[in-house]
Amino acid sequence: VDGNNEVHPGFIHRRLRTHEKREMQKEILSILGLPHRPRPHLSQGKYNSAPLFMLDLYNTISSDEKSQVEGLLDRYQSTRTTQSPPLTTYQETAFLNDADMVMSFVNLVEYDSEFSPQRRHHKEFKFNLSQIPEGEAVTAAEFRLYKECVSPTFRNDTFQLKVYQVLKEHPDREADLFLLESRSLWAAEEGWLEFDITATSNLWVMSPVHNLGLQISLETSSGQSITSKEAGLVGRDGALEKQPFMVAFFKVSEVYVRTTR
């Protein structure tokens, strides 16, 4: 079709045969670097927090083609809560400027594991990073949790939120944990909380057997252990658009070579 919306006279019109159509679809999938057409299991998936967050990023970069990366960075920064630390380091900004793929991961844990009495309020999160295309290296990764304003019982309190990487699981005793971050939260604050898990994600991508997930724990200022729900953190039973997820930024580290067919 030309600029006047008229069909180009030299264009040969014919309907593709079924096998030609299939081959053409394979070629387009190959251009997209996909071995086959993905078959996601979506119930309400499109309205979940991760796809909505990613769609926001997409809309921003699509609306400003000239400054795609800057747009991505701006949008990304604007999604952060006022209470959370800004992207201040030169290294973080450089990572985001370099990103040519962003990927979000849904939390796979349906129910929390049976933890010991000491860790009975720990909450577990697991993400599948096994399908990262070859040649993609993690430049930045964040674990995102949504916090709502809590009930009046704790309104003037502060909580200590700790995020751990699970190092090793044992059948007869508690898992070995590595503290990634400890953060104070106001009970009344509301919005997304982001935790830098770049190093952890890199380990998981390079060595999938070490991907045993994350755990979080919460304590009041008096040291009392509380559940994440009591602290206002949205879990599986919460709103779809506030579900926890992780997001990772990647950079192509190898020249992409199309496979021989």
Place this chain on the structure above:
Amino acid sequence: STGGKRRQQNRNRSTQPQDGSRGLGPADYNSSDQKTACRRHELYVSFRDLGWQDWIIAPEGYAANYCDGECSFPLNAHMNATNHAIVQTLVHLMNPENVPKPCCAPTKLHAISVLYFDDNSNVILKKYKNMVVRACGCH
């Protein structure tokens, strides 16, 4: 090998100057040259028509475009001809049986971003380079 038949088809094409066209006006060249000149044509790849909306969240499709037309002397009639296209044309004129004319091909390509689900319902936002033909020229 398909030159004769192709040229006949090309003569019937309508003139549609490409964006940013410069150089001599239409009166300076033979009108048939203008009609068959190398230029960009629109071609939309629709993910919706492929029935891929279940895994591609955005876009619904993209204007991939393609290049088509003749690259014949004088090359000024064609936008974005490379310097080597002139050499290629001269050699073709000297030995038309063995040396082909310059090719009408993309000179400017742009990227698109695609947002899609993978098999695990994770979401990928990826920039694909060289997906959209912005300008065509003779190489």
